[in-house]
Amino acid sequence: MAQSTKERLLETGMALLLERGYHDLGIQALLEETGTPRGSFYHHFRSKEDFALEVIDRYMAEVHEGLDACLGDTAAPPTVRVRRFFELSGEKYRREGYLGCLLGGLGQELSGVNEVFRERIETCLSEIAGRIADCLEEARAQGEIPADSSPTEMANVLLNCWEGAALRSRLWRSPKPLTQVLDFYFGSVTAEGRVS
Amino acid sequence: MAQSTKERLLETGMALLLERGYHDLGIQALLEETGTPRGSFYHHFRSKEDFALEVIDRYMAEVHEGLDACLGDTAAPPTVRVRRFFELSGEKYRREGYLGCLLGGLGQELSGVNEVFRERIETCLSEIAGRIADCLEEARAQGEIPADSSPTEMANVLLNCWEGAALRSRLWRSPKPLTQVLDFYFGSVTAEGRVS
Numbered sequence: 001m002a003q004s005t006k007e008r009l010l011e012t013g014m015a016l017l018l019e020r021g022y023h024d025l026g027i028q029a030l031l032e033e034t035g036t037p038r039g040s041f042y043h044h045f046r047s048k049e050d051f052a053l054e055v056i057d058r059y060m061a062e063v064h065e066g067l068d069a070c071l072g073d074t075a076a077p078p079t080v081r082v083r084r085f086f087e088l089s090g091e092k093y094r095r096e097g098y099l100g101c102l103l104g105g106l107g108q109e110l111s112g113v114n115e116v117f118r119e120r121i122e123t124c125l126s127e128i129a130g131r132i133a134d135c136l137e138e139a140r141a142q143g144e145i146p147a148d149s150s151p152t153e154m155a156n157v158l159l160n161c162w163e164g165a166a167l168r169s170r171l172w173r174s175p176k177p178l179t180q181v182l183d184f185y186f187g188s189v190t191a192e193g194r195v196s
Numbered sequence: 197m198a199q200s201t202k203e204r205l206l207e208t209g210m211a212l213l214l215e216r217g218y219h220d221l222g223i224q225a226l227l228e229e230t231g232t233p234r235g236s237f238y239h240h241f242r243s244k245e246d247f248a249l250e251v252i253d254r255y256m257a258e259v260h261e262g263l264d265a266c267l268g269d270t271a272a273p274p275t276v277r278v279r280r281f282f283e284l285s286g287e288k289y290r291r292e293g294y295l296g297c298l299l300g301g302l303g304q305e306l307s308g309v310n311e312v313f314r315e316r317i318e319t320c321l322s323e324i325a326g327r328i329a330d331c332l333e334e335a336r337a338q339g340e341i342p343a344d345s346s347p348t349e350m351a352n353v354l355l356n357c358w359e360g361a362a363l364r365s366r367l368w369r370s371p372k373p374l375t376q377v378l379d380f381y382f383g384s385v386t387a388e389g390r391v392s
Binding site: 099118160 | 214215216217220295296300301303304305306307308309314317318321349350352353355356357358359360361362363364367368373376377380384
């Protein structure tokens with residue numbers, strides 16, 4: 001079935017926002033790249049801001065699918081499932097040419113000037129951290145990580161470290177920072193587990 | 197002595213770039229805020245890009261001052277000196293209202309579309325990581341961290357994790373992600389030291 005105009009705009013817009021950021025994305029360029037008349041864009045979206053927010057929704061739907069697939073695989077130990085989610089994200093970054101994370105990019109660019117984006121992106125990161133925290137809570141209950149650890153704090157630290165590694169990966173156009181941060185984080189968590 | 201026009205432009209520009217990013221910074225707004233005639237701006241800077249690159253140079257001069265002050269204090273153990281540098285950066289973020297790191301912000305925004313900025317910002321981060329690695333090499337030699345650790349990799353991981361925490365701090369307008377990442381990193385490094 002042919003992709004709808006709206007779908008095509010969102011998909012192309014996601015790639016352009018990841019590469020160029022928000023302010024450098026021209027609606028005209030998006031229309032040309034997708035062969036869409038201007039009126040059609042404004043039929044589907046009230047404004048550029050509305051469009052970018054819908055791109056973020058679409059991005060998050062994919063993130064939740066990845067979380068479902070990785071964290072839901074209860075055959076694997078919880079910390080392995082969490083690592084797999086980040087490895088899956090790293091695979092996505094590879095396919096895109098290591099441009100990092102859309103949430104990190106838009107969060108950096110817009111959170112100083114736009115409260116709507118600041119709140120939306122924080123909500124997204126907070127949702128991801130929450131799902132990882134649930135899995136780390138399983139890890140805690142199963143003794144994979146120390147009994148006195150805080151799954152919520154550990155999930156936020158991991159997600160934040162990953163976002164920094166994603167930025168460096170964007171600068172290097174390389175997976176190395178991503179692998180290094182996962183090795184360090186899970187190595188530390190395991191080491192702490194051994195110590196306790 | 198009165199601040200020179202160029203100094204005033206760079207100082208105000210640094211604050212505006214941190215808050216608004218590159219594309220959203222209007223030269224007209226900068227001129228109005230600093231009471232500078234347009235001709236004077238173009239007397240000092242060839243272009244907006246040239247201006248932003250000089251802002252980055254100025255930012256890096258401050259970073260190196262902070263590194264000198266913290267890492268050079270050989271009375272303290274090397275890992276303590278490294279942590280102090282990041283705490284000093286966190287103090288700066290606090291004074292600015294937790295807007296994160298200029299290098300992280302511009303790196304995210306521009307590295308997908310501008311090779312000059314991508315290379316310049318990577319060079320800056322690489323310089324910072326290099327100085328931290330030298331101090332972690334001292335930590336390794338003194339037995340503060342395991343003999344088989346890689347100071348260069350450890351420095352890059354720390355810097356990248358910090359950049360991610362700085363982004364989250366920008367989203368939260370709070371120091372919490374910064375403190376959490378330092379506690380996690382140095383706690384892990386210490387735990388590994390105990391294990392080895």
